[in-house]
Amino acid sequence: MKKVVFCFLALFCLSCSKNEDYYRQKGERLSKKIALELEQINSAKELKEKAPLLRKKALKLTDLMIKAESIKSTLEGREVTSQTVSSDQLLYELNRLAQDKECLKLLKDIQRDALEKLDAYDAKKQKDSKS
Numbered sequence: 001m002k003k004v005v006f007c008f009l010a011l012f013c014l015s016c017s018k019n020e021d022y023y024r025q026k027g028e029r030l031s032k033k034i035a036l037e038l039e040q041i042n043s044a045k046e047l048k049e050k051a052p053l054l055r056k057k058a059l060k061l062t063d064l065m066i067k068a069e070s071i072k073s074t075l076e077g078r079e080v081t082s083q084t085v086s087s088d089q090l091l092y093e094l095n096r097l098a099q100d101k102e103c104l105k106l107l108k109d110i111q112r113d114a115l116e117k118l119d120a121y122d123a124k125k126q127k128d129s130k131s
Contacts, residue, residue, distance in 0.1 A: 023068035030061050031086035038093035044102035058114040064120050074117050 021050040034057050041047050047054075 007041060021070065023064050027061060027064040027068065028084055030057060030064065031084070031090045033057065034061065036088040038090070038097060039058045041097060041103075042108060044100060047097060047103050047106045051106060055110045055113065056064050058111055059117065062114040062117050065118070069121075081102050 036053065037054060037057070041050060086102060093106060098107055
């Protein structure tokens with residue numbers, strides 16, 4: 001009986017690990033796509049034109065982050081590195097565009113829905129942990 005339980009737990013942990021890696025890899029690819037989109041933008045006008053696409057991708061990335069975080073929380077004690085080359089590239093491009101005041105305003109607007117979604121997830125997670 002102990003062997004069956006151990007095998008089940010091992011398979012469960014392995015599948016969670018694969019799911020976590022799956023979402024991390026998808027997030028990595030999406031971060032890179034967003035960074036490449038931003039790299040092509042050199043003005044507030046260009047950013048405004050790309051805003052709907054970037055907003056959609058930011059929300060998709062947020063969904064992936066929430067899914068990965070949900071899986072990670074089931075794997076207590078496992079170390080997860082969140083900083084990657086793609087996220088560094090994305091931060092670089094966001095910072096580059098944020099130097100322009102108009103672009104900064106547009107970037108905040110583009111990211112607002114995604115940030116609200118993350119805040120809602122975090123609030124729910126904190127509420128659940130207190131229960």
